[in-house]
Amino acid sequence: MSDYEVRAQNGRSVGLVEKKFFEFARPPELMPLESGVRFGPITIAYETLGQLNEARSNAILILHALSGDSHVAGYYSKDDKKPGWWDIMVGPGKAIDTNRYFVICSNVLGGCMGSTGPSSINPRSGRPYGLDFPVVTIGDMVRAQKALIDHLGIEQLLAVIGGSLGGMQVLEWALSFPHMMKVAIPLATTARHSALAIAFNEVARQAIMADPNWRHGDYYGGPRPDVGLAVARMIGHITYLSDEAMRLKFGRRLQDKKVFSFNFDVDFQVESYLRYQGKKFVERFDANSFLYITKAADYFDVAEQHGSGSLVKAFSKARARFLVISFSSDWLYPTYQSRELVQAMKKNCLDVSFCEIEADWGHDAFLLPNPRLESLIRSFLDHAMEQ
Amino acid sequence: MSDYEVRAQNGRSVGLVEKKFFEFARPPELMPLESGVRFGPITIAYETLGQLNEARSNAILILHALSGDSHVAGYYSKDDKKPGWWDIMVGPGKAIDTNRYFVICSNVLGGCMGSTGPSSINPRSGRPYGLDFPVVTIGDMVRAQKALIDHLGIEQLLAVIGGSLGGMQVLEWALSFPHMMKVAIPLATTARHSALAIAFNEVARQAIMADPNWRHGDYYGGPRPDVGLAVARMIGHITYLSDEAMRLKFGRRLQDKKVFSFNFDVDFQVESYLRYQGKKFVERFDANSFLYITKAADYFDVAEQHGSGSLVKAFSKARARFLVISFSSDWLYPTYQSRELVQAMKKNCLDVSFCEIEADWGHDAFLLPNPRLESLIRSFLDHAMEQ
Structure with a gap:
């Protein structure tokens, strides 16, 4: 029995999944963007798990974070070494139970994992868009x-769920299409980026744009701005962990030797970890997509965009029931930012549950196994399904 | 009356100062380094302010932080626009009163502001050292x-004072030369870098080394790794400010316009600030020095180097009286790290005063005007001088 079969038999994974593609906004039916630009055609890569029930009432849309994709759970083939990015949460019998729910996850517009983005071919030029x-x-x-959900014939989602950048999308869904979901679960997210979060993103972008291979975004077919993207990713990784998490995970432990090198090679394990994360990331991610997605996150401001500057006014549009979850050691989107969200919801008499989960692992905690997180999501979905 | 004269008359500055140079470790009298290398000649750039009294008992050594230099206060010429980096603290009538004290500040070994460092000429090759x-x-x-202080004929310093990397030097002084000072004042510092602090330094170094102009450190005479160094500096600047400081200083305010650019130019003020800081820094700092000094900071570990891993054992060597100061919003060297120092001092029955100053400005707070900080330092020095 292969490793894959063992895992599938254990009910630990949904098994094999397939990436699908939905195309819309074909000219002349272009999609109007917030910038005022009209754009198309657009392809959205997506995956589905489980079965849509007859009443079409069991659909859950999962929204991914910065470096995620449509591959939320399961395996593409029996030889895959790793399942989708949230396989611990999504699968048969898991918190988001694919025996009960029809799960949809799509790659974001601007991404590089199958949806249209800067690395896609511009039909006008026959070359990648770049900038x-x-x-x-x-x-x-x-x-x-939303166009994808319409295409799938779903009139109302049971839930929209996502963490970090995915959580921003959850909030946007709840305010742009308030009747399209019963419940909304934003995890480890914020109504808007703080100056600190913008600062980290800006430095990461500067690192990419400083790489001479970036060539103003026109690097496809040539050498890629890998070193800049690796530095950008390393900056990101620092923000995903907490001081405490790094202390527990690495401390001041040295890599592969007992004494200092007295040169600029790796000395500490944390250095080795960051270099490895940077290197691994450039193998799978497009530098321009990193620029576009971080810019979208920096621009995001629920209060400005839905409430003329007032978060309370913004949430007057919402109709979903909310489960808001933050993590105690998340310093990228600290708990006080979730509390601001919750207060704005409550002032609108919305049905909102809030939980700050004690976890040492910083922002990344929402992606790690956590019985409390799993049980909160499971029971909230159970309840939503019964109503 | 020139701007300079006004400032000097107001007693706000010590006035004109001069950079001096001390050379030692001339071959064959090389200086043994911790790495085992024997090195020389070494030039140390330094400045002095005020007068050494007859008893030679009023000398204060100030140690600078990463990007500082020997120019702690005053002006080099009447046309200088800016005084030294701690002019708010050091001068006639100020907390470190140059009417009473003889102040010495030198550029660190490995620096680029007059002391021997990687940009200095290697006498063996006639070219800059580089790596x-x-x-x-x-x-x-x-x-x-210490060689400089000996050269100046000072047998005991009244005080050693410094913040951040300067604070590490204060601790090192107190343990390496315990009888050489009456009091030691480490500000906003740590006994050792956390994994988080190492991580930030490592990413900053990677940004420099990723710049193709860096050429393994051999860039002198050619184009300099300015873009890498600018990114490194931007990373540093984020760590010097707090979430709160950035919120107060920048928030989500836009630069020069009321709407988003929908491109990768500057949108937010915090982006503009960081780009400006990066640009300004490369005009005055050497990228290789940045690598060497951050590495020294990462290697620093009082417990390992003086106490076989025990901070308490390390401080059994100390004899000075200590004033330890941390800042509430400093997340680079958080207060808990100062408390660890204080506990180790107390367990050795050392005379130690500790204060966490409430300040919104993050790690940078030790460089900003702060009446509480000034009065603590002033009275601690008063007391030391009287005894």
């Missing part, structure tokens, strides 16, 4: 997802 | 300072 790709927003990403 | 410069430690920097 000719328009700057898109979280709102644009969500409107593209 | 042929040996990796130095905080201990090496302090031993070079």
